[in-house]
Amino acid sequence: MKENKCVRENRWCVVLLCSFCVLYLTAVQAKATELIYCYEDTRSASHFLNEGSDVPIDDPDALLAVFQRLDNKLDQVSIRYVRQPWQACLTDLRSNKVNAVIAAYRKDRTSFGQYPLSKTQQPDSKRAVSEFSSCLIGSNRFHQQWQSREVFQTKAFTLALPRGYKLNKAMTQEPFFIQHTASVEKALELIERGVADASIKLCQIGSRKIVSKNQNTALKMVYPPITKEHGYLVFSKTFYDENQSLSQRIWHTLAAQDNAKLYVEQLSKAGNTNQLASTDRY
Structure with missing residues (x-):
């Protein structure tokens, strides 16, 4: 009888532990902030060519590899991916319909986009997503x-x-x-x-x-x-103002990754090492 009681008690402990884990994970998920990341749909070329696009590589999988790693590292953020023509991404960032894009520094974009800045209020290349x-x-x-x-x-x-x-x-x-x-x-x-x-x-x-x-x-x-040319993760002003601490952590986490290695590996897999890396499409 003693042994059966121990077994019953152990099973009860396991049930309690599992319940606690479920509650904990649910709480963590509930606290996760959604980040809507917009990236370029290169299939819609007629909508953005010669419009100053910012995606450094024509293969979007290379960019997604970087963000998927970020998604796996930070429990505080849940990334939703939106794929559309580049100008639509910029327009939606302006109106806060999306929260982030990858873009090179342009002064006119600072009116609606938040870049990682140095102490001198210049774009901080150490926290760039790409070079x-x-x-x-x-x-x-x-x-x-x-x-x-x-x-x-x-x-x-x-x-x-x-x-x-x-x-x-x-x-x-x-x-x-x-x-x-x-x-x-x-x-x-x-x-x-x-x-x-x-x-x-x-x-x-x-x-x-x-x-x-x-x-x-x-x-x-x-x-x-x-x-x-450096590519930065640019947040909408509204998202940054509401999530400054999280935004800083995301920039720090991205900078700590070996993003160059991820880009090269992804492009090598796809056989796209001669894809466009444009200085104007940033």
């Missing part, structure tokens, strides 16, 4: 001409500029003849045909250099990168 860099790419002949352009004053090069890219301030001082193309692939094709001297291409994520599996071995990147 994407682009390089010039061309043949060995272009490499030699580019390196000696100052000495021999040979600065006239035809640059095949893929849609979505733009030159930074330093590069605009170089007298390039710009030939716009629909994609990186088309730009590289023009180089191979001798129509263009060089183009611009994603070459680095964080400190990790990117090598495309499909890259023509006759064409090589010119390092260091000529452009660098």
Whole structure:
């Protein structure tokens, strides 16, 4: 009888423990704050091309991998994903229909979006979600001409500029003849045909250099990168004002992850290491 009583008591303890766990998990879930994250639907290209989109990679799975890891780490937040054209994401952030997007810093966006800021009230690159860099790419002949352009004053090069890219301030001082193309692939094709001297291409994520599996071995990147752009998780003003402590924790958690590694791994799996990493689509 004693043994049976112990068994009954143990079972009762297990039932109580399970009930406590259920109550605890329910309480935690009840306290979780919903974060509506809007990301770009690249299938709706006609709605956003040339509109200043901000997604650094055309493959949305690379971005989702970063956020899914965040979702698993923080019990205080429950992320709901909304996929739509980029301009719709920005419009909904303005009206607080969504709570967050990934975007590069633009002064005009600070009126409706909250960036992670440093003590000097500048965007804090240490808490950026991503850092994407682009390089010039061309043949060995272009490499030699580019390196000696100052000495021999040979600065006239035809640059095949893929849609979505733009030159930074330093590069605009170089007298390039710009030939716009629909994609990186088309730009590289023009180089191979001798129509263009060089183009611009994603070459680095964080400190990790990117090598495309499909890259023509006759064409090589010119390092260091000529452009660098940081992507930030930007909250709507309303969400940030109501959840300042949580927002800071989310920024801190994202910054602590090796996001560059996640991007590279995801793109490698998809075979998309030559996807657009645009400085204008930020």
